[in-house]
Amino acid sequence: MSETVIRVNELSLTFQTNDGPVHALSNIDLDIQHGDFVSLIGPSGCGKTTLLRVIADLEKATGGDIKVNGVSPEAARQARGYGYVFQAAGLYPWRTIAKNVSLPLEIMGLDRTTRKERIARNLELVNLQGFEKKYPWQLSGGMQQRASIARALAVEPDLLLMDEPFGALDEIVRDHLNEQLLALWGKTNKTVVFVTHSIPEAVYLSTHIVVMSPRPGRIQDIVVSDLPPERTLDIRESPEFLRLANRVREGLRAGHAYDDVES
Amino acid sequence: MSETGFKNSIIPVTTVLLAILLIWSIASVLLNTPWQKDIYKRAGAQNVGTIEFVKATMEQERPVLPSPQQVATEVYNTTVKKKVTSKRSLIYHSKITLSSAMLGFAMGTLLGIVLSVAIVYNRALRKSLMPWIITSQTIPILAIAPMIIVVLNSMGVQGLVPKAFISMYLSFFPIVVGMVKGLNSPDIGHMDLMRTYSASNWQSFWKLRLPSSLPYLFTSMKIAVAISIVGAVVAELPTGAVAGLGARLLAGSYYGQTIQIWSALVMASILAGSLVWIVDMIGRLVTKRMGLNHA
Numbered sequence: 001m002s003e004t005v006i007r008v009n010e011l012s013l014t015f016q017t018n019d020g021p022v023h024a025l026s027n028i029d030l031d032i033q034h035g036d037f038v039s040l041i042g043p044s045g046c047g048k049t050t051l052l053r054v055i056a057d058l059e060k061a062t063g064g065d066i067k068v069n070g071v072s073p074e075a076a077r078q079a080r081g082y083g084y085v086f087q088a089a090g091l092y093p094w095r096t097i098a099k100n101v102s103l104p105l106e107i108m109g110l111d112r113t114t115r116k117e118r119i120a121r122n123l124e125l126v127n128l129q130g131f132e133k134k135y136p137w138q139l140s141g142g143m144q145q146r147a148s149i150a151r152a153l154a155v156e157p158d159l160l161l162m163d164e165p166f167g168a169l170d171e172i173v174r175d176h177l178n179e180q181l182l183a184l185w186g187k188t189n190k191t192v193v194f195v196t197h198s199i200p201e202a203v204y205l206s207t208h209i210v211v212m213s214p215r216p217g218r219i220q221d222i223v224v225s226d227l228p229p230e231r232t233l234d235i236r237e238s239p240e241f242l243r244l245a246n247r248v249r250e251g252l253r254a255g256h257a258y259d260d261v262e263s
Numbered sequence: 264m265s266e267t268g269f270k271n272s273i274i275p276v277t278t279v280l281l282a283i284l285l286i287w288s289i290a291s292v293l294l295n296t297p298w299q300k301d302i303y304k305r306a307g308a309q310n311v312g313t314i315e316f317v318k319a320t321m322e323q324e325r326p327v328l329p330s331p332q333q334v335a336t337e338v339y340n341t342t343v344k345k346k347v348t349s350k351r352s353l354i355y356h357s358k359i360t361l362s363s364a365m366l367g368f369a370m371g372t373l374l375g376i377v378l379s380v381a382i383v384y385n386r387a388l389r390k391s392l393m394p395w396i397i398t399s400q401t402i403p404i405l406a407i408a409p410m411i412i413v414v415l416n417s418m419g420v421q422g423l424v425p426k427a428f429i430s431m432y433l434s435f436f437p438i439v440v441g442m443v444k445g446l447n448s449p450d451i452g453h454m455d456l457m458r459t460y461s462a463s464n465w466q467s468f469w470k471l472r473l474p475s476s477l478p479y480l481f482t483s484m485k486i487a488v489a490i491s492i493v494g495a496v497v498a499e500l501p502t503g504a505v506a507g508l509g510a511r512l513l514a515g516s517y518y519g520q521t522i523q524i525w526s527a528l529v530m531a532s533i534l535a536g537s538l539v540w541i542v543d544m545i546g547r548l549v550t551k552r553m554g555l556n557h558a
Contacts, residue, residue, distance in 0.1 A: 063467040077461050084459040094553035096473050103470065104282045126337055135554035155460075 004067075005159055005191045006032040008053060011064035013050060013217075023216030024050045028064070029217065030210065034158070037185055037192045039202035040210045041248065042255070047217025048195045048210075055082050055193065057159050071157070080108065082159040083152030087167050088145035091136040091151075099121070099131035101151045108155070121149040125184060142173040149181075153188075160192045167197060167229055175233055178204055182231060199252075200236055201246045203227075211248055213255020221251035285329050288321070290327040295320040298327065329522045350506070355531050359507040361534060363423050364495035367430020368488050370378065374431060375438025375483070383438070383446040383472070384464065402438050404429065408499035419432065430494035434487035435494040441483030445476025459521075482545030485539050492535040508534075 013025040016167040025047045032038050042046035053059040054066060057073035068076035072093055076082065091100045098119050105115045123129050136144055145165055152160060166174045183193055196202050202209050209223040225244055227235060235241050299320045302529050303311055311319075319331035329337075339352065345352035378396070382389045415425040449471050457467040499509025508527045515523035 057474070058458060077459065080461060082459070084456070086452050086456070088452050090450075090456055092453065092471070092474070094555055104460045106470070107457075107462045107466050137554075187324055 004031050005032045005034050005036075005069060006030070006193070007065075007067045007106070008051075008055075009065040011051075011054065011061050011066055013047070013054060013059060013061050013063075018173075021040040023074040025061070026216035028219055029216075030222075032191060032193065032208075034191055036051045036208055036214070037194065037206045038208045038210060039194045039196055039206040040212060041196055041199065041202045042212030042217075042220075042252065043197075043214055044254070045214040045217070046255075048212050050217065051212075052161055052163050052193060052195050054194045056082060057094070058084075066130045077213050079180075080128060080155055082161050083157040085145075085152045085160070085162040085165045087164045089136070089148040091147055093136055093143055096126065096133050096135055097139070098145050099155050100136070100147060104151060104155050110161055118154045118253045120158070123147075124138055125153060125187075126180070139183055140173075142169050142177060145169065146180075147179065153184075162192065162194045164195050164197065166201070174198075174201070179233060181205065186229060199245050203241060203248060204231065204233070204236060208232050209248055211255065213250035213252070218255075221247070223247050223251070287328075287331050289329040291326065292317055292320045294327040295323055298323065326521055327517050329525050333522050334525045335394055336421070337522045338529055341526065342530075352510070353494045353508075353526065356506055356508050356511050357530055357534055358526070360492065360495045360509065361533070363426035363498065363507075364430050364491040366423060366490075366495055367427035367432075368491040369433050370427060371431040371434030371487055371491060372438050372484060375435040376442055376480075378435070378439045379442030379446060380468075383445050384468075389505055396436065396439055399432070403432060404497055405500075407432070408497050412498065412501065421483050425493055427497035429498035430460025430491035433494040434491040437483040437486040437490070438480070441479045441486075445483075446472045448479065474553065477553070478546070478550055479544065481549070484537065484542050484546070488538045489535045492531055492538065496531055 004103050008028050008030040010021070011025060011028040013160050015022040015024055028047075028051060040051060042048050050059060054061050055068055055073060057077040068072060069079070069081045070077070070164065091097075092103065095103065101119045101122060106116060110118070119132070126149050128143065128146055128150060128195065131139065131143065131147075136147070145168075149162075149165065160168075166177050169177070178201060185205075192205075194202075194205060203225065209225065210219055211221040211223065212218065213220045224243060227240060227244070255263070283441065299316065302319075303316075304403060319324070319476040321333065326333070339506045341351060341353040345354075347358075378392065411428055412425045412431070414483075415421075446468075453471055454467070457471055461553065462470070495507070496509040496512065499507040500513055508531050512524055515527065544557055
């Protein structure tokens, strides 16, 4: 039943800089199964975004092995095997919302009817029907981010890679979008890899929480959640939730995430 | 722009215009004074009143610096009151200069875009082309214009095209510089997005780089269109061209017709100003249609 979507084996990535090598990722081992919701959490510089970018073939690993959908990240990217949601919504300002969702579909060379159908379906999925003809600047930050999620979903990937998609939003909007994302994940049975700074967000959303620590970027702990798949925001008050959050926090502390927190 | 923008700008614009006219008038009185004194001395006129003297300095036939109203009258007489087909009509000469400037502007814009695409997509070309492009603009156009025209003439190219070449030579430069910047203007996130779609170079050019560069293109085109007028006028000087605003300038300087020179200059700047305005309007329209200028 469960198949491995992402297999990471002793992966490392070292950036050569003028100040010497920077070990962004060191000795990463991680398996992600189909249907998992995996959060990567850790302080700045722990390599969580870098790991996501390696999965997406936006960065190349310098050591170890990684397979995405059973093939190399490059082959997975070329097969359009994933949808990527960036921290900034990154909508093209000269395209309307519908046209923005249409962008990857045009690149894939889909015909007009299919495009229209997918735009409508995915905008509905993120509750943006009626905003097709609006330009990005006419929408709030939260709506823009939802549009960018619709854009990633329109590719119809089994794998969704999300890099702090709600990082720039206020907490109220963020809570709301977390609920929607969870509902979406429940409905579509996709695999999600989700980068975040926020412990409550990670615990609320995930089936697996990967705690990372910096210098060198490495995995400190992998916390498997035993929360039920159906979750409301109230669950954050429950003892199980607090216990999980505590374990994540301990992992971060063990990785010295709280030492001399600069910047 | 909105009505309030227009209303807000009308007072400062008028003030500056009046200030320029005032300085111009004073300068023309001062500069024409020695010659006027000479005239009175030779005529033996004495006790000429100040007002009469000032008026006389502004109405000389061949003043060092013609007064604004002399130039205005000359422009009026040679546009409205002359038939457009007349060799003495400024409209006739403007049309000739305008047509070669427009051809040169079109060629320059095209050349500029092609070069900028080549530079953006090819590292080797970026390193090898850019120094030559910059060098081309350090050569005084007055020095190179006659050569281009002589060379083209010997190849049997005459008339409009050689002049358009000078306009192109000047106008492609701002287009290249602006478009290289414009084509490189998409932010990293937008570029990464194209990569996650594994879009081809052609697709990311067409769907990302080109639309991002359009505001830069229009800014560059405003500069380019103004200097293509300069290019066309300069191109008319060394050839002893018989028609065009440059030819009017040349003829005026042969015969010491300063009023004619200045009215040709005014005409050229009106022409260039209107063209810049037109390009600006088209630019606004296009970016508005693209949903870009919403501020």
